[in-house]
Amino acid sequence: MKNSFLGLCLLFTATTAQAQMTSGLTGKVDTTFSNASAYRQAVKKYPTIELVQEAKLPTVKEKRNIPYCKLGSRVLALDAFYPKKNSIAKLPAILIIHGGGWRSGNRQQHIPLAQRLAGLGYATFTVEYRLSTEALYPAAVHDLKAAVRFIKAHAKKFNLDTTKVTALGFSAGGELAAFMGVTNQNPAFEGESCQGKTGSQVQAVIDLDGTLSFVHPESGEGNDSKNISAATYWFGYPKKENLALWQEASPLTHVGKHTPPFLFINSSVDRMHAGRDDFRKVLYQHSIYSEVHSFPDSPHTFPLFNPWFEPTVQFIDDFLKKVFAEE
Template sequence: MTTQSTSSLLRWLIALSCLLPFLASPVEAQQLPAPRDTSFTVYSAFIKAKKNNPAISVARPTLPSTVQAKMNLTYCTIGNRNLQLDIFRPIANRKKGYPAVLFIHGGGWRSGDRLQHVPMAQQLAAVGYVTVTAEYRLSTEAVYPAAVMDLKAAIRWMRANAKAYAIDTTKIAVWGFSAGGQLAALLGTTNDDKTLEGDACYPSHSSSVQAIVDVDGTLAFIHPESGEGNDSKGPSAATYWFGASKTEKPELWHQAGALNHVTGATPPIVFINSSVDRMHAGREDMIKKLDAFHIYHEVHSFPDAPHTFPLFNPWFEPTLKYTVAFLNKVFKVK
């Protein structure tokens, strides 16, 4: 064998040795991230909403000078998947820490992006909150309850890293829009529910939250007011998320409705809603349950607003004000 042939053979063997671990590894470890569904973006929502609201504009306030940002932090690794978040906090140090808020984006559990609520998170940080915008696995990647478990892991991460980011671990809230509102309400009503907890990251820390901001998120999937699960023209967004229709696995659809988990331990909640009633299905029934347990709640509505109102002016600022006023009240922030 010539020297050149020996060299070529050696290179081939080295290349093969690099591939062997992947060839021998489980199928799950070889999977690439699912293609991202970009059907719901701020731009697409703007074009749609502008048809009936020509005066609106995308809310893009600048990052306040009093706020520090850290982007693209991994909060949990599941298999070979790194779940990431962004965090915003007041630059000034505070010995006892600041109340914190986890922001959850919408998009039908299938689309959307955590960056969509960075403007709101930044503005809330400017008034004395540590805010986090986290991604979670969408239905193109993992079905229910993966997203719930991911977000509970994000809350555990916040507690595990409380000292580094000046978080008061006794005052953590969730803020969610649309599908994110549904998730926020479910997270808050299932504090300490082991069936939805997951144990992928920081299992020694609590995922409990002390306040809920539900911005146009459904409270019940199987309910007279709900529009979720209509598969007459093909699988609905919720059907994709659950991996089954509501007639096939109604127990999952019931489990995901915050309405079905209200107890005396449910934290205070504010509902901030558009004019689209089906987006907050189950709200009145939930309020009846909250009243029975004497749990504090607020309702704020924008009668002429489209579903995507928190992304746009003129609704961005009043949504922020309702959020701040509610959180200041329940967390006793002066």
């Protein structure tokens, strides 16, 4: 059914789509979304929250600004956090993808989470990817798959178990993490840059309040009546002008038998996890494990703050121990 719908969308789009909008490609960094701006917004309703800060842990080694992909003169980088203590057992890896509406935000926002998870025995990587001020969909997907290939290619350096790689993302990053998981077996989304023989498959996905569909009735994306929406900037088309593209970029479109286990951790803002329940129904049909944890009366930016940060870390650790348990 979903493939038939996508085919109809493609036919419709072929005759109706307008020229792709490039006005959003400003080439300038958008600093609209940051931890500080998120705090200023959230503290109005939640005055007791605390922004989680970076804190170097004595048990964690850090390497920052590691180039993972070069696109002409543009160099994409990531940061690595992993246990100092040498271990015979290889480490599960977690790629952490920031949010910001595919347009703003930066990888430093989730360094506290990366540090905390590294302290629990994971190798974590906060990753930069091209945003919609620089490149349109699917450039970000190509970048993130290249990042997975990079960390797998350097598995020996970080003592990684390349069969235990997780994509973890918040908000727009959650959507991207989900998309990486559902396109594990789809070469159409690998991109042509920074290719290598190493695969980009991930074995688990953690989606922190990221949408599962841009076209689901629950979705809040695509309303351009007051301002151009984040997704419209990313795609370069309003939803009504290129529905097929919006459908293609939705993780719900691709979920199937090759999808890995999923953990959903959600705020009380329902539209931020549009399509989640329908997505889980497909996982269930294929006997693929998933979990949902929701924080009542919480802001969309909950992963940045306590009292939600610590239980989020616990949910992540418990989930990964379960899905990566030794047989």
